[in-house]
Amino acid sequence: MVSENNDAPSYASYILRHELLPLLLGEDEEMILYWAGKALARKHKDITEETLASWFQEAGWGTLELQQEKRKEKTYLLHPPAVDPARPFSLEAGFLAQTAEHDKEMLAEATYVIKKKKPVTVEIKVQWDRKDIVTRNEDEQA
Known part of the structure; x- marks a missing residue:
């Protein structure tokens, strides 16, 4: 299944x-x-958080929407450009987990669920633990 615009970079x-x-x-x-x-x-x-959706779009990963934000978690909805429901979306989940970890300075993990109802979407839940503080080294703070 190829993206709708069918251009060579998308196909590659x-x-x-x-x-x-x-x-x-x-x-x-x-x-x-x-x-x-x-x-x-x-x-x-x-x-x-403000540039995340445009980065996902530019990377060809699809349209990303922040659905909900709570004290210890965020839920995103991803509309991927080409969907094979059997394929993993762990690359996107890992990316969102690390972005939250950097933003919150707390250990973060992400899980995802593929919603197979048309159109197929991916719900990605990112959770962090306030007890697991991540300290940045000086190179990362600059």
Whole structure:
């Protein structure tokens, strides 16, 4: 399944994400993608809640909406551009977890549920623990 605009970069991204990575990563794909998402967010630590949705759009990950924010969690709804409901969305979940961890300075984790009702969406819940404070080293604070 290819995105609706059918352009070459989208198709290349689709092939990489939905065909090549599963072959290379095998049964560890979901876990590796989650940690890759966290690592990617650490590289892009300038992303804020205000710029998160546009970053997701530019990355080709789809439309991201903040659905709900509570004291210890945020719930996002992702409308991916191309959906294979059997594919993991752990890359996006890991990215959101690390972004929240950087923002809140608390250990954060994310889980997701694929809503298969048309149109297919992905609900990503990010939770943090106020007891697990994350201290940034001086390089990260700059």
